[in-house]
Amino acid sequence: MNGDSAVREEVDLVVVGGGPAGSTIASLVAMQGHRVILLEKENFPRYQIGESLLPGTIHGICKLLGVTEELAQQSFPVKRGGVFKWGVNPTPWKFNFALSPNFPAPTSTAYQVERMKFDDILLRNARRLGVDAREGATVIDIVEDGDRVHGVRYVDESGVERVIESKFVADASGNTSRIHGKIGGERHYSDFFKNIATFGYFENGKRLPEPYSGNILCAAFDEGWCWYIPLSDTLTSVGAVIGREHAAQLRGDSETALMGLLDRCDIVKDFLSDATRVTDGVYGEIRTRKDYSYSQSEFWRPGMFLVGDAACFIDPVFSTGVHLATYSALLAARSVNSVLSGDLSEQVAFTEFDRRYRREYRTFYEFLASFYDMQVDENSYFWQARKVTNMKATDVEAFTTLVAGGHSGEAALTDAEGIVAEFESSTELLNGAVNDTWEMQSSGNEGMGRLFDPPVVRGLMDGSNQMLTKDSLGGRVPEVPLFEDGLVPSADSLRWVVPVPDAPAAGVR
Numbered sequence: 001m002n003g004d005s006a007v008r009e010e011v012d013l014v015v016v017g018g019g020p021a022g023s024t025i026a027s028l029v030a031m032q033g034h035r036v037i038l039l040e041k042e043n044f045p046r047y048q049i050g051e052s053l054l055p056g057t058i059h060g061i062c063k064l065l066g067v068t069e070e071l072a073q074q075s076f077p078v079k080r081g082g083v084f085k086w087g088v089n090p091t092p093w094k095f096n097f098a099l100s101p102n103f104p105a106p107t108s109t110a111y112q113v114e115r116m117k118f119d120d121i122l123l124r125n126a127r128r129l130g131v132d133a134r135e136g137a138t139v140i141d142i143v144e145d146g147d148r149v150h151g152v153r154y155v156d157e158s159g160v161e162r163v164i165e166s167k168f169v170a171d172a173s174g175n176t177s178r179i180h181g182k183i184g185g186e187r188h189y190s191d192f193f194k195n196i197a198t199f200g201y202f203e204n205g206k207r208l209p210e211p212y213s214g215n216i217l218c219a220a221f222d223e224g225w226c227w228y229i230p231l232s233d234t235l236t237s238v239g240a241v242i243g244r245e246h247a248a249q250l251r252g253d254s255e256t257a258l259m260g261l262l263d264r265c266d267i268v269k270d271f272l273s274d275a276t277r278v279t280d281g282v283y284g285e286i287r288t289r290k291d292y293s294y295s296q297s298e299f300w301r302p303g304m305f306l307v308g309d310a311a312c313f314i315d316p317v318f319s320t321g322v323h324l325a326t327y328s329a330l331l332a333a334r335s336v337n338s339v340l341s342g343d344l345s346e347q348v349a350f351t352e353f354d355r356r357y358r359r360e361y362r363t364f365y366e367f368l369a370s371f372y373d374m375q376v377d378e379n380s381y382f383w384q385a386r387k388v389t390n391m392k393a394t395d396v397e398a399f400t401t402l403v404a405g406g407h408s409g410e411a412a413l414t415d416a417e418g419i420v421a422e423f424e425s426s427t428e429l430l431n432g433a434v435n436d437t438w439e440m441q442s443s444g445n446e447g448m449g450r451l452f453d454p455p456v457v458r459g460l461m462d463g464s465n466q467m468l469t470k471d472s473l474g475g476r477v478p479e480v481p482l483f484e485d486g487l488v489p490s491a492d493s494l495r496w497v498v499p500v501p502d503a504p505a506a507g508v509r
């Protein structure tokens, strides 16, 4: 059927892709009562690489999303930091997230996850929060009118082409879809990170001694490095990353090539000495990925924006992919929510999204590029982290804060517990107003709950959002803008607000 003759739906936000970026933006916009449809071409659970996560994602964004308890019930290995055989130091060195002042216990840990399970939890949670998430739904194009994007065309699971009109389109479709090109500009591939990764899965590999058995292990060799990520008591994700100039080593049989590279890392070779490679099921394939280090020159245009891998990715060595995906989704959600509520213009709200996202990306890019210098030791890497973050902290504190995902200083990443607790305490107050207005609206019900949209509730929310004083934040210190003339997150972290006058800018980069 032609899309023009199909029934046209209208919503506030359409999200393309149901990975971590897509589920996060969809959830955080739906939480403000807006109507959100998410379109995912696969049927979940589906495979994805990117299994090692950061504390800022688990205790920050996942806390805001309300999934920390469900994640804790999954028996995912607990990641306390990393062990690296890297640089001139001949012995492996380690770091613990707990050394970061921004991630005190119990937030100084993350998980190693099977992405099939993790992504499925986030997608189901989005549905629970009111998102209309449709699987087997492939977006084939955007709908635009002049400068402005106002919807998408997609093919549903029965092969019917449909159109959804929306105020915003979020492209969260990862690195292989072509939708990102509709934003304009170009995808710039990194001149520095021109790597290829090959990886597989093993049963019964060895573990680091407790309490570090859940840590990621990375070991360098002349042409690249290997990762070793425990996914359960017995299953391990193991891969090798090499420069593109060494691509000839990947020719021929994929198993021989992978094992040949893993044998180059003594510690990984030893850990796999009693292990068996998984050869069937979803983990039975040896996969190869290349051209994954890039950034789109534009992150947004009127009515559309990119989040996660659709916008940019750098390099897997410090497991920053899911952090960048979910953090960019949080930044974009604030912008969408602020525009939909009428608080800010699209230009102002998305300029803040763009600046913060680029700042996060650039800081990691600069640090990761210096981390590939193998002629120095770990103390030099720690110093470099302090240099690129400009943090007032020791070198090790700056390093652990950066690689935990907390250098932006955002409370949403480092004190989500405080935000949620503060927000919950005002919920009872809000509930009465919500119930009243919900009853008032229910006769003209639009089909999806717009819980926080009614004017009386918005009035209450505005009150608590604009007064970013220490008292109104339950003792939390109000956030300062990251840029001169910039914005700060609202008390619930779901919108942008203009900071109180005279708040000093963090003034970094």
Ligand SMILES: Cc1cc2nc3c(=O)[nH]c(=O)nc-3n(C[C@H](O)[C@H](O)[C@H](O)COP(=O)(O)OP(=O)(O)OC[C@H]3O[C@@H](n4cnc5c(N)ncnc54)[C@H](O)[C@@H]3O)c2cc1C
Binding pocket: 016, 017, 018, 019, 020, 021, 022, 039, 040, 041, 042, 046, 048, 049, 050, 051, 052, 053, 137, 138, 139, 140, 172, 173, 174, 175, 176, 177, 179, 197, 289, 292, 307, 308, 309, 310, 313, 316, 318, 319, 320, 321, 322, 323, 325
């Ligand atoms: C070798 C390697 C190792 C990595 N290791 C790590 C790691 O240890 N830790 C880490 O955090 N990150 C890691 N990453 C990065 C990580 O994989 C990504 O950054 C992360 O998956 C990005 O999430 P996303 O939601 O943006 O995209 P994705 O997870 O790719 O999700 C995008 C979704 O969009 C869907 N989609 C695509 N096109 C369409 C369409 N047209 N219509 C509808 N749906 C569509 C896809 O099916 C998919 O489900 C690694 C990357 C590589 C290459």
